[in-house]
Amino acid sequence: MTRPHVFLVAAERSGDLLGAGLARELRELTGGEIRLSGIGGSAMADEGIVSQTSIDGLNILGWIDGLKAYKRVKQAVAEAVAAIVAAKPDSVVLIDSWGFTLRVARGVREADPSIRLVKYVGPQVFATRPGRAATLAATVDELLTILSFDAPFYAPHGLPVTFVGNPTLERLPTGDGPAFRSRHGIEAEETVLVVLLGSRPSEIRRMTGPFVAGLTRLKAAHPDLRLVMPVADPVADQVDAQIARHPVLAEAVRVAEDEKADAFAAADLALACSGTVVTELATAGVPTVTSYKLGWITWSLVRAFNLLKTPHISLVNIAADARIIPEVIQLSCTGANLAREVDALVTDKPRRDAISERLRAVTETLRGTGQASRRAAEAVLAGLSR
Incomplete structure (x- = not known):
């Protein structure tokens, strides 16, 4: 039986930490019988995921900073899409970083619609720009949310939502x-x-x-x-x-x-x-x-x-x-x-x-029921079987 292949994408430190936790749980749940690759930072590298492209310069927020970094972001998106399409994974998990991961998702969907796309951490539509819920629903196959009150914003658009809990609340040791x-x-x-x-x-x-x-x-x-x-x-x-x-x-x-x-x-x-x-x-x-x-x-x-x-x-x-x-x-x-x-x-x-x-x-x-990274990993694996 071919090992499933999951490609993780993170563009900034918080996503890199989420990706590292997810990678650990995916390996543990499958007994190591999974192939992991991706794009991320030092935390994911510590879990053995060597980034396929650099995420330097992608840790940005706001329209003006985004415009200043436009060429860098455009290049990074193209590199990410090329790396994913070449790897042809079973599933891509796009972690946080709304602007960057949305562009990557669209690029992958256009290039190879057979690849399953999972968004891990949704845009904060409860706080600003609720139209992003419809945009996300039209782009990815599933949302893994860290907020218990996210689901109603996406339900009208038919996007499957799984609440996994917030790993941030578990990550910091006593x-x-x-x-x-x-x-x-x-x-x-x-x-x-x-x-x-x-x-x-x-x-x-x-x-x-x-x-x-x-x-x-x-x-x-x-x-x-x-x-x-x-x-x-x-x-x-x-x-x-x-x-x-x-x-x-x-x-x-x-x-x-x-x-x-x-x-x-x-x-x-x-x-x-x-x-x-x-x-x-x-x-x-x-x-x-x-x-x-x-x-x-x-x-x-x-x-x-x-x-x-x-x-x-x-x-x-x-x-x-x-x-x-x-x-x-x-x-x-x-x-x-x-x-x-x-x-x-x-x-x-x-x-x-x-x-x-x-x-x-x-x-x-x-916090939810705890073990948020494990719940996220379970959702990713369940998606592979659908």
Whole structure:
């Protein structure tokens, strides 16, 4: 019997991590009797999937950044489609990264309609651009969603949807806070603020200014506040450049991604660019102030066409339909506003404790039945038999 062949496609760090978890479970469920290939980053490479093309330069967000990277994206799409068609897998799993994976899906569908296409993590149609549900339904064979409330948006368009749960809520191991503090000379009574600038180069460019301004104010008000900066591997060079440029960042304990769980366990609170990491912080029960800025032209288009359909940007706030995590976005994203929101948490431990408890409760409901990567792998294998 021929081993099934599954091709995984991820274009940025969060998708790369999802792909790695999926690959592990596919191998375990089949006893290794499966062929895996794909396009991804270092996490998938650690699982033995050597990327068929580079994903450098694809970690982008927004129309303007997309236009700037158009040639690179167009080239990467062509390379990805060519690699998939040449490999002729039984199934392609397209992970997150809406713009890139949609173009790849369309290219593969046109070149070889016999290849099954599975989208893993759908576009956030509940928050913006609901028309994408119909677009996706016309392009792929199945959606594996990490959100329990996604399915009704796709049902009218006839797209089969399988809720697998959110692997992000399971991926981060329980950290050792006391050990982290001991390693880095942080006393038990000191207040630790974890700072995360973002996982995309564009985010680091936009968020560093207001973050630095806010942190400078906070350190002036609370000189003993200890800053900790876990840095994602793909953007380490960009973050390190900002650390070298700004004294308040240079004061921080800078750690690599492998210490993230321990850093979160040691944290009293966090200031983070909005994204997957905010959900990870919520899972660890870390009270967080989150922030985000789009490019001005992109933001103007969002406002002009009323594309933002939810009052919140953080998944935990959306799921709870409440502002558990303070959000400081766009025009409000200034050093003064960030400092004020963080300061309110620094000086109010009972509030931090209450937020921590609510965050753990909300993320527990988002987790689903657990073993999300395994459920995703089971769905992929079930699709192969249909």
